[in-house]
Amino acid sequence: MTKEHLYGPYGATDVETALSVGKCGANALWFHGFNPSGFEAAEQAGIYPCVEFKTFRADFEKRPELIPTGADGRPIRYGRLVQGVCLSRSEFVEERLADLAEGMASFRPHGVWLDYLTYAGWFETPDPDLQESCFCPACVEEFCSTERIDATTPDEILSKHGVVWTDHKCRRIDALGRRFAETIRSASSDCIVGIYMCPWTPEEFDGALRRVFAQDYRLLSRWSDVMTPLMYAQKSGRPSRWSRTFMEATPEFVPAGVPVLPILDVLDFPESLIALAASPVEPAGFQLFAGAAAFKDADGRRQIERAIARLEKKT
Template structure:
């Protein structure tokens, strides 16, 4: 049978970072949503915050970069500071310019799903706005690493089962598709052209979408290589395998993990086991599957929040533990706010500090 996935025909010029991915030689244990102005850190001075983080077992944080004093304390202690940047999401852009709202195969604007308001990756102006904002953030906050989030086409994967909506059939997308492939879809309306593409040029359409995402990632990777060469580039990717929902990670979300691995330093699958109805052992299984496929480190981000139902303390510990198991090279805990609300800090401390964890001092970067 013919494979549904076409190989990319785009020519990429990888930088040295892509050819020789930089890695940390020690396991990374990161707290997502770190905010030293809120509990359990709000009553502590910067040195006290650092001591608290190290006591809990963390050697990296996502956030907490606004205070120069806090940044200095983290740097002195060797605690890495990462950030995440939400790329193709944000209702404010819908209000700013309606063209940012994705168009479905029905020719209709993409519906808002709960808090989720995705953006159309095909819009050149939007890509430029996002690119400039991301680079400005890296520069201003002096981050050790930046993770691309919502770096995909629309899908609200947190719902089980998810509603898989075909996108994005904007005029810009249809024009770019014709220019890229030479394929001219038949039809006089968006719906007719979308139907024709999905029936007659499905594989080319999926590849075109994935290359649109990879093109943006490639630009960011090269920007960082030129402007912030010591900044790690990561990407949060969907938790699904190719077997989930008919390879929806590629078919609907447009995420090509092999392509990502050629352009970023670290992949972070969002392995929210409880929310997806999975046993915590699934976390280690997915990390192993991805690691067998890509030649870069995998740092899963794991669930520490009570959705759709409360998590047992043992389940939280097992999620963290499985996120640390080989071949994982790091784990990210989502998030400070949820851990504080549920008062699970002792579970975190117990689990991050077990199994002879490496030193909480961040190791230097090594370039093979």
């Protein structure tokens, strides 16, 4: 990744927000998908356009065939918010890759952040409903043939081959993620590839980072440029200093030299940003989810400017 740190709001594509970004020393605008307005606003403001790209998330009402299967053999439980799909639905994976290729052929983003590059669940909540998946016949067959394991039921897989099952899921996410990265880089070799990460340490929730979501920092950082944990403190029932305590823990599980650039939530602003800027383990910048209002507000800009100055002084 470029040595330059990146700072900016996520979720706005208007010129006014883009212009406010540069006023406080920030330099990037993150927005959903290949949105022409976002590229235009970033260009007008002279800042970097960065795309959040949806990988494994779909409307299950419209695409019920994508719902993963739980250990009880039934479709997984899910609420209003859920990510992850049955990865044996290769037609869906190819659709997402084709969308990405089309976007890259039409625009020149500074970076693309892969979102929902996980197995199924939802982690932006204090009480996550964590469930292992996917035990559909195709996914079980794929596991057994790849790992040369003879198991037929979810119980047998989880009780006798749980470690291999988790490792296998992580490798599957890793291999698919690489295809997204290759699609980005074949269109634009210097485009930054980021990954939005479940914001938990490897131990929390009984190892759910790998066991449920199948995100393995060691594997994913081999082909990506920057890791972006979603540090939404209030939504996750955590204190606003979580951004700092998480950064301080990263040397234990993020390989040395891999940039970590958290996304903070404007609901936790400015406390979580102040905490992040004071972290002795330095982030590679930050995104501020729904942060347009903070950037457009003079007091907000002062807080952001101060945080950026503090982070830049450390480099």
